[in-house]
Structures are given as structure tokens and as C-alpha cells.
Amino acid sequence: MVLAGDSGAGGAARLAARGALRIGAGLVTLAPPPEALAENAARLDAIMLRALPDATALADLLQDTRFTALCLGPGLGLQRAQALVPLACRSGRAVVLDADAFSAYGGAPAALTDLCHARCVLTPHDGEFARIFPDLAAAPAVAREDRVREAARRSGAVVLLKGPDSLIACPAGRLAVNRATGAKAAPWLATAGSGDVLAGFIAGLLARGADPFDAACSGAWLHAEAARRFGPGLIAEDLPDELPGLFRTLGV
Template sequence: MGVSDDCSTFQNLPNLWRTSLPNPDSSSHKYQRGYCVVFAAPALTGATRMAATAALRIGAGLVTVQAAQRGDIYRMTLPPEIMVQDDGEPVPDKATVLLGGPGGISPHHKRDLLRRSDLPRVIDSGALPDRPALLNGTVKTVLTPHEGEFETLFGPIGDDRRQAALQTAQRAQSIVVLKGPVTLIAHPDGRLIVNDRPDANLATAGTGDVLAGMIAGLIAQGMDVFYAAAAAVWMHSEAARRIGHGLIASDIIKALPNVLKTAADPDS
């Protein structure tokens, strides 16, 4: 499994989470493949579009964007497979995961997202709360900060990123994905998955939004939340490795079908 010297720390390799990957059969219908609801950014619409498209491409059966405003822009620019709801419409009863933060979030959608601890949630940059206590965190919650966002919310990282990620996961009672050249996936129970696959090509606008959508799309399908985060991080970096120089964030989404095949193949 790629265990490090610490029996609770694992290298992020597909054999760690491969058997947990969603595997729909021929009788599956769209609701069995999960329903991801994305709270839309009021202004930076491209971030929401990439996150929602990544969730769909990685296998979620349905994706809906809840637009606090600019619903018509989203309808015109999103892939036709993604639905758009206007402000005031409730979160669909069949939703299996909520995602908010890529590109920002309206204040009332942020409140809604932070209150909904009954559903798995992926909380990205713009939706991270001002105080950890507002999270009402559960191990069904995934936080995806980069280092600057992490320090704003939780305080200085210091010299030990691993310890900072683990302590924060326990404090927030949430899965913490601390993004960086080495991305850490920390569980409140003390487990840590290390994705030591640095790729400078990922240092470009929108790649974090794509990652958040990938995590949400796997969770939507019922994948274990901790392993969904790890699998998405691995596939994200694997796509970047294959694309190489000239990568833009939407390239990662296009690469996902082939990367998914590799991730699911035990002989790869």
C-alpha cells in the first residue's frame, strides 16, 4: 500500500484506493451514479464551470449549478448536460454531495453550505469559513485550501506541514487537503496520505477548481470521502504529468477518461 515508516502515513498510490473507485454496472441509472450540486460563483463564472464539468467528467450521474445570480450566463456557457437552478430553488432532495467555493460564493449560499453537515461537502477557497467553529465539521466534509488560505483560516503552518494538516483535520473534524507541490490529505483519525508528485505545470489558474470538482464528483458516486480526495489528487497530478508544458486547467478535464482507466487498472 505504499506505507511510510509511520504506520498511519501512506504514499498516494492507486493501490491504496483503487478498490474504492466507483464501478457502475450496466443496470446503473443516473441517480445511482450520484448527484453533485455546485454553488455558483457570483462573478468568476469560469471557476464554477470548470468545477462542475470536472465533477460530471469524473462520473457523477447528475450535476446542477445553483446560481445566486447570472443564471442565464451559466445556461449559455455550461455543457448542456449540466443543469442550472436559479436563486431561491431548494437543493434537490436527491443530492449526494455539495460543492462550494470555486471562484467565490454568495453570502447566503455560503451559509447554506456550512449549515448542511447532513450531506458530504467539498469546501473550496471562496467558501472556507472565517472561523473553524462555523464548519460544523464532519468526516464527510473536505476542505481544500492552498497554503495561504490554510494560514488565514487555521494559523501559521510552521516547519512541519504534515503535523499542521493532521492537527487541523482533527480540530475541524474534516478531511483536509493541503495543496502544494506535495499535497497532503489528512484525516481526523490521524491517517495521512502524501501525494509527493510535484509538477510546476499545475501552478496555473483554475487547476484547484478542477480538483475540487473531481473530489466532489467521486464523493457523489458514494466513494469513501478520504479516498475520494486522495484519488482525485492522484489523478489530477497524473493528468498534469501527461499533458506537460502548456497545460491549462481545462486540459485536465479532457484527460480524465484515460487517467480514470489507468487508475482503475491493477496492471497499470
Template sequence: MRAIEGAAMASGQVDGAELMERAGAAVAAAVLKTWGMDRRRAIVLCGPGNNGGDGYVIARSLAQSGWNVVVKALAAPATADAKQARGKWVGPVEPFALDPAELDGAPVIIDALFGTGLVRPLAPGVWGALDLAQQAGCPLVAVDILSGLCADSGRVRSLSGYPERPADLTVAFHRAKLGHVLAEGGRLSGRLVIADIGIEPWHQDFLRAEGEAVVDEAHPGAVLPKETGHKYAHGHALILSGGTGRCGAARLAARAALRVGAGLVTLACPEAALTENAARLDAVMLRPIDDSASLRALLADRRLNALCLGPGLGTGAREVGLVAEVLAGGRPTVLDADALTILARDSHLFGMLHAGCVLTPHDGEFARLFPKIAAALAAEPDDERAAMSRVDAVRAAAAQAGCIVLLKGADTVIATPTGLCAVHAALRDRAAPWLATAGAGDVLAGLIVGLIARGAHGFGAAQGAAWLHVEAARAFGPGLIAEDLPEMIPRVFRTMGF
């Protein structure tokens, strides 16, 4: 944002004061739209920087709309634009403090203290004041981002804890920031409104200049309708399964791969498990695979163009051999669950990973695969060091592994070895808490391999699958179990116009 705003101002078409006026007016408009008939009283908390300058504009705009506004300043304005905005505010400016008595009637509290420019932990008392206001029932509005959240990582930068409740409203300028969707920021940002402040032309220049350094929002672009062609034109996915009694996860992945449009799906399992799987599968084909040699023979069929192993696979000698055989073949491969456990304990196999692989760890598996990166990600920020973000961590992991890494969570992050990165946030209006159920990850792996079988690149397939996974969960709603997810895919496709 600093680069984009700087380019806009350098053009001579707009200056910082005008951008501040637009930002403050946008926040005031959002507040009026949300509470205009109910509250009509606000306390605006202003910091010394440009976020505080936005606060003075907000105060003026609300006062002009008939609101009773009190401004409390943490410090005097320290930038030229903030000083100009302060000069236009004709009301009183009180010292920064909140008295419980002035919170009677629950006025709207507007946090214009630090915003995205925060570079050090908040001093004790700042979030204590916000927490006091929330306990009194006051709605809390964050200007650009809640003070104390790192805009890059979403991690908390505070020396005195942070409120348990999220902001009621965050008004962000131009685009959402990573801190609105990653880590604690995803929850604490509350309802997110994006305000246009008129800098889109310079944003496009920035995107062209930055290229792969830009983090994208995950999208379902790899999800394609079927228009022509026979089944072999849509790929043949192979899912490797564990033995008797451990095949359910692989069946979930296979069902998902078929539902997402793979032309054919084969589940390969030990011969002793064929009967169990045959009793539960119809359109999914079965092949016996007892060892690496039998897998090698099956893989002689080059029409098997996408592989998935890990769900319910097991971690014994047979499974280690299967992982080695698959990686040696170099075909596009999704590795999940037990396959990740095998990779984490076998550095030789880890070294066999190639650009066609997609790893899909949850946080625990990520820590076993990439212990040093995970330790850095878990480290608390302090005065000298900002927190590592999940984006930085997954980019580093993808570079180390030499393949695509998808780190699962409400803030799923997907990265390639070259640094391409996308975030899929299942938050706010796209929250899907019902995905916290056994087998949901196996379905995600199946969706990814199904899309790869249809011709999608692993990075696009991972994005499309993450998006479909959440949409399927939202289509079903409460009570979801993993078996329901593949059956919701046709409904999601219909909403997409397929």
C-alpha cells in the same frame, strides 16, 4: 526504520553489521549503475554514526570494483557496527575537508555523514563542503537522506544554509521517508532510488502494530470504472456558484465532477447568472439559487449526495447563508476557495464542520483557517526544537476541524480527524509544474466531489483526485490551462485500463 531494523535484529536472523553491508552494497551498486563507465573516482564523506558506517562499506565496494576512492571522516566511528565497517576499510582515512584541487575531474561525492538519525542542526561547514563540491561540478550522492535534512519533515537543519542544487542521487533504504517528499527535502533529494535490504517481513509486523499512525502514499484506489448501473447509481453532485461574471470556477469544478464519473452534476447559481452558465454548459444541469431558502428547497432532493462550494462562490451575506445551510444538512461536502475564507472568519460556521466535510486549502488559506498550527509549521528548527512537518500540521488541523483536510502543494498532505494520513508527492518523475495555473484547484475540488458522489469516502476521494489531477496535468504537459484538465481524464482512465 529503527523499530523495523530493531525487530529484524531481535529475531536473530540478521544483525546490524549485515544490514550495514547490504545498505552500503546497494549504494555502491547504484553509483556503479549511474556512473560506472564515466567517473571511477569517488570521495566518501563519513560521519560518526551508522550512516558513516554505510560510507565505509560503500568505499570498500567501489574500490573492489576498480574505483579510486578517498575516505574523509568527520569523526571516528561511534557505534559498534560503524567501527566494524571502518576496520574492514583498508585504504587511508583523511580528515574531513575538501580542497578545490582534489575536485578536479569532478569525482562523485558520497554524503554518508548523518542520514536519517540527525537530531540537531548541522555545524557550519558541512553543507559548505557539499556546496563547494557541487560548484565544482561533482555529482552528489546522499546515503539514505541528504545530511542536514530532517527525515520526518523534510526541513533543513543547518546552521550555515544549504546547497541550492539538489543531490544528483539519493539511495534510501527499504522505503522512502517523509523527508524525501516534504518541504525542502522533496527538491533537495534529487533522483530517488529505493534499495531493498531484506527487512520486509518485519515491516509488515510494524504496519500491523502501528495501524493508523503510519503515513501512506496517496493512491488512486477510489477511482473506479463504470461497469453497470444507470446514471443515478453513480451519484448526483451539486456545485454552488457565485453570481454573473464569477461562475467560471464553479463550471470547472462541475466539468471535472462529470468527467470523473458522477452520474449527474447540477450547478446552482443566482437566477441572474443562469443565461451565462447555460451558454457554456450542456450535460451539466442548472438550478437557480438566490438564497438559503431556495437552497434548502433544492436539498430536499436526497439524491443530491455530494456538494461542493467555494470556487467562485463569493464571500457576502448570501454566500455565508449558503455555507451555513449546507453544513447544517450534514451531507458530504467539499469546501474550497471562498468557502474557506468564510470559515476562517466565522468561528460559528467553523464549528459546524462535520466528518463528511473535506477542506482543500492552499498554504495561505491553511494559515487563515489554522493560524496557530500554521505558525508552528513555519517556525524554524533550532537546537532545542525539530521542525514541525506538514504531516503533523495537517493531522492537527483535521483533528481541530473534525473533518478531512487536504493541504495542497507539490507535497500534498491529506488527513482525517482520527489521524489517518496520506501524502501525494508530485515530484521527480511525477512532477507537474504546469498545475501552477489559475483554476487548477477548482478542478481538484470537482474531482473530489465527483468521486464522493460515486460513493467514495472523502479520504479515499481526496487521494484519488490528487492522483488524477497530477496524471491529467502530465498527460497534457506544457501549456496546460485549467480547462484542459477535465479533458485529460478520459486519457488517464484509458491508461488505467478502464
């Protein structure tokens, strides 16, 4: 389930939902507020829709055990994130947090990290990382890799710090680097919405039962490889549609 925001702000969540569906989640539901239902219905076909007015409605939806993974943040809105992130994290589901899920807690980052657990994946860029781990971001003498390791240890979640070389760390200290520089450069990923697609890729892999660290690593690699295959002119909508050909090349 991808939780969506108000009317006019649904594009990011739709990108995440499409990414989750393309990567192999058997069923993806987009959950916007009731007033945004028609807008999203006009843009979606294979993705299901459920109206989600508030946290009480989310609690009701989560009675359905088929919702095995949740994605919150892309286009969610700050007030909606503050209301829904705690319930999502306490649900026991695998959870991907991105975008507004971080901005909503910029003034109280510990309130967010205290909610996290081993089945959470956090996908901040550098600015969002600074909102939720301000002391680590303000420690330039500490290597970027060590900052990400400490963020994962502190939150008890997998942390994927996005960038040309994305760093993925788990709470136990394991670290992976997904390089998209040099011969593997994918500068076209610097386009609006590409991070939303990445959040959807990871949520889709979690829904398929992948370990959170493996889901983050695989999602980051597939994200960059899809961009490399497409090349110049890439926009975020193109990324999910590169996956079928990429999977055929990999023999998946």
C-alpha cells in the same frame, strides 16, 4: 451540486462542475443566483442548471435526495458563502469546501470548523489554511504533516493541503502524501482554476459513494497525473478532458 456565484464569476464553479461530471458523477447541477443563470447556460450543455437565490432555495433543493454531494467555494462570493455553507454542512451530505468557503470565515475560523463533520473535505492551499487554522500556520516549528493532522482532528473533516507535495489527513490521524515533485513533477498545475477542478474531482468521487479520505487521495492523484499526461501548455480546462484516456490506461 456545485454552488456558483454572481454574474462574471462563474468560471471557477463551471470548472468544478465539469471536473465532477468527467470523473463519473452521473448528474451534476450548477446552482448560480437567478441573474447568472443565462450566463452559465450559454457555457454549459451536459451540466444541469438550477437558480439558487438564497439559503431558503438551497433548503428546498436539498429535499431532492439525488443530490448526494455538494461543492462550495469556487467563485461563490463571500456573502453567498456565509449564507450557504452552514446549511450545506448541516444537510448531512458529503461536502467539499474550497476557496471562498474559507475566505468568508477568515475573521472567525472556528465558526467554519465547528460546522465540519466526517463527510466534509477541506481543500485549502497554504494561504487558505492560514485563514482557517491561523495558529497552526503560525507554528513553523511544527512539521507540515503534523499541522495537517491536527487540522483534520480539530475540524473532524478530511483536510487536503494543496502544494507540490499535497498532504491529506483524516480526523483519526491517517496521512497520505501525493507527490508532484522530482520525477513526478507537474509544474503546469500552477495555473488559474486547477484547484477548482480538483474540488470538482473530489466532489464527483464523493457523489459516487467514495469515502472522503479515499476521494481526496484519488482526486489528488488523478489531478496530478492528468497534468503530467498533458504536459506544458496545460490550462485548467484541459484537466477533466484528460480523464477518459487516463481511465483507459488504468483499465477502469
